[in-house]
Amino acid sequence: MNFEECLPHMRDVVSCEASLRDISLMWRLIEATARMTCPDGTQGLLSMLAATRQGFESLERDLIASFARQKVANLMVEVGTPARHTIDALVRNLYERTADVGFLATDQVLREFLAGTGERDAEGVTGRLRAYRAKYTVYDAIALLDTEGRVRAAAGSAEGFTHGDHDLVARTLQAEGYVESFGPSKLQPGMQPALVYSQRVLHPSSGQPAGVLCLVFGFATEMAGIFASRHTRNGRANLVVLDGEDRIIASAEPAWMPIGLQVPVSAGEEVSLRTWSGRKYLVQTFAAEGYQGYAGPPGWKAQTMVPLDLAFDTARAGVLDGLEEAVVDGLLSHSAGFCPPLHDIIVAADAVRRVVWNGQVMAPAQQRDERALRTVLEQITDNGSRSDALFSRSIRELADTALAARLSSARFTAQWLVELLDRNLYERANDCRWWALAPELAAALAAGSERARADEATRVLRHINGLYTVYTRLVVYDRSGRIIASSHSMDAHGGGVVGSRIEPDTLSAVLSLPDQQHYHVTPLRPSALYGGQPTWVYHAAIRAPRGGEALGGIGIVFDTAPQLEAMLRGALAGQGDEQAAFVDREGRVLCASDAALAVGGRFDGLPPDMLKLPRGQGAARIVVRDGQYMVLGVSASPGYREFKLCDGYDDQVLAVTLQSLGPVREGRAAARRPQMLTTSRRQGSAPGQEFATFCLGEELFAVRADQVVEAQPSSQVHRLPSVGSSHRVGMLALRRDGLVTRHVSVFDLDALLGGPGTTLSAGGQVVVLRGENFELGLLVSDLHGVWSFTAEQSQHAPWTGDMLPPLVTQLLTADEGRQLIQVLDVQRLREWLSGRAAAARRLTLEAVDLMVE
Template sequence: MSYYKGFEVDDRLYGVIRHMNGVEKYRDDLHKQQVAWDYLSVLGQLAKLDTELSQTRKEFTQLTGTLLNQLGLELLNKSVRQYAFKAQVAINIMIRNLFERTADIGFIATDDDVCAYLKQLESDPDSEVLNEKRQYLLDRFEQYVAKYSVYHNIILLDTQGNVVLQLDQHNPVTQSKDPLIMESLHTENAYVENFRYSDLLPNEQNSLIYSYRVVSPEDGHALGVICLCFKFKNECDGIFAGLLSDDQLAIVTLLNKEGKVIASSSDKVALNARFKPELSQDYSVVNYEGVEYFCCTRQTDGFQGYHGSGWLGFVMVPLRKIFGQQSNVAIDLPAALLDSVMQGALFNAEIKNIPVSASQIQRELNRLVWNGNVQQATDKSSSDAVVSKVLLSEIKHTGVLTKHIFENSIADIQKTVIASVLQGSMNMAALAIDIMDRNLYERANDCRWWALTTTFRSLMSKQALQTQDVGEIQSVLHYINSLYTVYGNIIVFDTQGRVIAVSNPQEQSLQGQVLTEPWVRKALALRSAQDYVVSDFVTTPLYNALPSYIYAAAIHAIEDEKVLGGIGIVFDAAPQFLAMLQDVLPHGKLDREQEVQLDYSFAVYTDADKSVIASTHKRFSAGDLLDISDDFFALTHGQSMCKVVTFHHKNYAVGCSKSAGYREYKGTADHYQQEVFAFVLIYLGEETQAVQQPASLKPVYVQHSMHNSIYNLQLATFYVGNNWLALSANQVASAIQVDTHLPISGGEQDIVAGYLMYRGNSLALVHTSMLLGGAKPVNQKITEVVVVKIDSEYIGLVVDALGEMMDVAMEQIRPVGTEISAYNQIVKSLVLSSSQNPQEPMLQIIDVEQLSYCLQETAEA
């Protein structure tokens, strides 16, 4: 722990708490209250008023420290969650994207046309056939980039580094000495990845290039090297824009493993700037170019074993501004729901205890003022009576101000915590839908590109396929599926929908069967290599009678574009969607409260009809209905929202985001449009029944119509259940606090709750509720007792709360009716009120003689 301006705070706050204006404001306000209590304590002693404030002041100081510490921690945690999430998403999304590229290079390096062109170049570089193949291959490269729009160039080299073909005719390179050429020719890995300057792209400072050797299918000797040039800056800009759409302060960067900036969302942080990332801490403070930044660094979680080149997500926010941001999430919960959430797993024990401690301090202050007023009312001879009365009024006023500050600060903590979790749920939902869109973008690309495979097109142009032809098609499908493992099966079929070959050896029985699902007919009707179709997300025999998407494209003849059949790729939906949803839920090192939250939190994909596509919750399977608020399904494309809802008797922070597509996939020009929603539900606790606060515990003010009456009766009031009761002030000794469950003796009719010592004598504590005609309380925790003087003896009345001291005119007092006195024998009179609200309780005055009589009768019985 560290000290900050006289208060003990968590070490994590050291260095940042001075920038938390909200904490500073409450610290100043509470310090003023501390000074006020010290001042009032001294005045109380001078006025000989028996109002000892030392314990209250001590508890006040302790609570102030706890409150400021928790407020600071929650502001810090909110910022860490927000910006660590952005850092994590930045690197994870990039790594997911690059994982797909490692499969692309492996497949295109074995492309028939690429191999044929390099073989022709090797055997007869000056032939006319080579020129024809060259143009055909350029067309193929253009079609490839039209589908996989994440690439801006494809470069083909011979084994000596000579550029023999490239898509970008404006790239001024004809020969390269880049070491990646030799590495690609000799590596034992499935791909080569390089991010640095390369003479292959001399106009770029750094280039991300995936390369691999092209070998002869006959004898396996190397023919050359093919390079896929990734749109690195373009992809970074897209990721950064999505992360910063609602944030004008943050700067998102990617660092290489040496800490050098390789991509930045702002020109305030230059490329190649160096940082020392702190992976062991959840945040760090860095001084860069004379500005202090709050920084979060995260390394990739990896994707299917791929971790890239050790890059890091690094987010920077100006420290002096970070804690002054207004939340974009509005918190306006009904009181009952807020109380229910407060009791749940979202808030730690320290935060939950703050309102309890504040309430305890307020009760102590109320008792202190109450007893002071009783003392002042019964000690008429005191020359300090006027001073005492003024002082008590000031203590009460200061207590109200203190209560107000506590309530506001507690509310701010609650709002900070809830807003943070709500924002997190919405961010996670947006990430979940983004991951889905990006993943399915690749599926739309795959089916269209594989439909252009020369082996398929040439063999399917034959009048009749031989067994050897089918085997060759199947061999290509097996190879594709070994690289792209997200598919349950890849199927090639003819113009009748009859299955020619499959990639999955366990699905060989499909060969020869005719496919009748609607997507087959639609695929065979496609006339462009850019077009594709997607099945509805429904159960299909092609996926073990489970629901999935099947992406399909037509296979066209090379010469005349005649439709020869089609290819359908069966997405392995169940594990893939589950993995996407699991990836967005929080994980890693969690405290106990977070673990409870995570145990009951879950994520879901649905369609526009609320039908579940996938879920991490075992209760919701594909095809089930997610019966949640219609508000979420009114979102527009790419829009997100969050709110607290009660769902299946549990409270959740629910974030929802609607699909916006990725690049051209589901874009405005794409004929394929399906509304998909991602939900993330963060568990906040069990639904609890709203506890109706007794009217007696609400502040009640009786409006007297006394005009110029003389006030000659002073009443000390208190509450028992829904009853508002009073005793004449001179009949009350004091109010005392009892902090325990007292031992209960006797049976159900025993009116005595227990005993304690008071002024050297045993004091019986009486269940006041039973004197009022109620039943004996069960397991009542006694905290407040009003000590009544009856002659020379004392009796303790167990009450729920203390009320006001009131001066009442005699003409306002009326005897009770017989209907009340029949069951409530200790109340003999009422105080009239001018209020027209029948729900407000009447002030009932207890008759001490009748109280004594009832207790004596009970004792004798």
């Protein structure tokens, strides 16, 4: 994809590009002026200016392209995630339909009716089809056709129709399994398009085709529900479902993109720029991942389409505004992980500040009052401030955009997980009620101890369990709670299931169900039918013929652990740094992708307000948890169709997602860079002395400017093991004209001053100092500036009387006394390090002597 075509529509990126170009031009002018006017001895400054100019030219080419690429990526995370979930939700739903039609086609009542051998007439069979549709509300119509295509019985929108589709009937009669068809259908009013699942019904005696069963899926209703939960109608994007010929078969905004139109698509989930109907669109297409080996109707996919002219017309998300500044700084230190272009900008900003800082300290002290050099240094400072302001603004805006995309993705993933759970369990509630109507099961209970009837019930349960593999077992029990048949007769410990009993509270609830439309679910708790592990078991009453009294019940044992784990794994596919879990309203874990979160234990640290989210609502935020910055997404159970909404069952479940952005930066590593100082002396006062200042967290330190060689990024340090307690972190190569001239040891200033120390991976700067016949480097947090201080602004630092003389011997005041800056004595630092090193050597030798003795 050519991202340059997107640039004119990114106002913030265009503004950044123009500012970069202006600043780059200014660096060229400053470099040219310095070469013409500055005195001898400033070669280091000229080399640094040349490097800066080259760096900005590179930024103009690369940084803006990266910026644009990240903006597109963030946008497509926001609008692409719902599209991915749309096709996966649809395919998982349709997989259940393939199982339904296969099971219902073997229904003994329907087979006998089509064969002309059953007791029920068309009205009785129609009643049975209506009962099925009342439980499986995903179907617009159910129809039973003979081999000539005549409608023999129907429920729903097909009632009153006389003929079905001859071609569909012919194809179904030739197929051994189900047939999936989409297009105009005679089983729909006005020949509306329909998604039909059909399967032949075999004669109960001869085994020859006796007719065809058709399940007309409520495709339009289902897509309306999916779009309602995933599509934001803000006019910036549309979500569509396409067939194998790339024609729209469902549209979240049909007035904008009507059904039937053919649209361009992208390949392999790549973001593409396509022109359609005279307008350019960012397009991303998703095929289904498939479920249980079922890939969905051939060629079907979901697609998001965003008009290029509206794609980036959004307000700033404001994510960072709600965070503590220490957290913001800590997050930015991990920018390479969650937003590489942001990391590039931060590195560039550091480079600019380092150039300005180095430029101010490189000029010989005796030449600082020369007009030409002083003018160049002022221009470096001024242009550096402009660069710093530009980068600071860009850093915050891009970080805000990248984190907003992460939050959006987390919220959608949590929503997808809990919706996936409700959709799955909806089918379980339907299954138990429908299978309770099987005549064979009622006959087994009515027959009492008759072995043949129990064997027939067992055969039926095994057939069902073979089609519906999400169940560990299905059982039938009588009014006393004794299990008389099971699809799997042995439990996990080798004991028999048949003959054992259902829990008394469950039995009482099942026998009290008012009619065949009601069901009972055991709470998620350990069950003997599931090897003593927690599970949900769905129950329905099995009644005497014609809806009489309850003879007992059927229990279907959901294979909870692997099914929930599969949902979590599927939602987190390809995201190794993300965790997910299902929890209840009290925060107790139902299932988790992290083995450390035990089922039944508490998911600590969830904000109370997120545990109380209203039904169907989701939220996401950035939190600090387990020493990590994390994106937390939570969504509450929405229910599905009538399930958990108006069917008398309410089991609130929350889905939780966690994605790490990196470890917490504590103390000085996450502190903010201090503001610029006000140190200008009064007119006519004595000349001051210049000090180079740098940061250690929020604290300011200084050394005399003439004691500074240069500053380099800490990434250039070659790590070495620390010797004794000298706090040496490595070696740094010093270069001139691109060639290494010498190496200096680098010491951790924070550790030297008694702090916890700074890791090189956390970033930072190395200030190279010089004294009498030595050079060394100090690892610090950041550079600050070069300032002139008068004698009135300086005072001796108090000494606490420690055994070692202090490294800080002087204090400087700035900002009218509001800011104190600690001045390091470079010579004393050298002596202090030499003493510590000697002590370390003595301790080592003493330890060796003791070992020899």
